[in-house]
Amino acid sequence: MLKIAVCDDEAVFLNKLCGIIAQYLEGRKVDYAIDVFASGKEFVSDSTDITKYNIVFLDVNMAEMDGIQTAKQFRLLCPKSFLVFVTAFIDYTLEGYKVEAIRYVLKDDHYFKENIFEALEVILLKMQHLSKFIEYEFNVGVRRLYPEEIIYVESNLHKLTFHVKKDKETIYSIYMKLDDVETALSDECMCRIHKSYLVNMRYAVSLERYQLKLYEKIQLPIAQKRFIEAKNCFSQVKGAI
Secondary structure (H helix, E strand, O other): OEEEEEEOOOHHHHHHHHHHHHHHHHHOOOOEEEEEEOOHHHHOOOOOOHHHOOEEEEEOOOOOOOHHHHHHHHHHHOOOOEEEEEEOOOOOHHHHHHOOEEEEEEOOOOOHHHHHHHHHHHHHHHHHHOOOOEEEEEOOEEEEEOHHHEEEEEEEOOEEEEEEOOOOOOOEEEEOOHHHHHHHHOOOOEEEEEOOEEEEHHHEEEEEOOEEEEHHHEEEEOOHHHHHHHHHHHHHHHHOO
């Protein structure tokens, strides 16, 4: 069963959003349960088991605890759940990257219903991909890694180093070809920007000519012959957030 939380301090809008979500999921014949919360504070309170939710819709502008603050607390316990911000403003995009929001949907947009449908469609597709992983005998032993956990993979003298978000202190290294990892991952957000770098565009912040900036001030070179491909991948992935 798909478990969804909807958090908004406007009761009328809360009911409207729940109705749209229900309409989409029932049309897709998806088994679901929706819980509603009137504030971010209520959602992250000790009485709420937030770890059970697969998808969370958060209003950004709420009293006491806004959606960004709520999302940060939620992310501490639920790194793999999907977040959708529903807001009257679009001024929080950078903050949204930090908590890995998959979409911002404007409340007063004429296509609000269609945009909620599209966000759910993308989430369901991505949930199908979560079962995919790679498993190798690294220097620290056998480890299973999912595409969304990998920031980038670096190749140096036939040795690969995996930079992993969930465990920044551990160095995952292995002797193999970067080409083989690229094929094995087969994730739409992974992009080969250089003969030595395979990057997860989920973590990209900006792309300039022959330079890619990732979060936490990571900066990597883009090979000239791969620049167009990298630019297209960046636009596709970041445009979908």
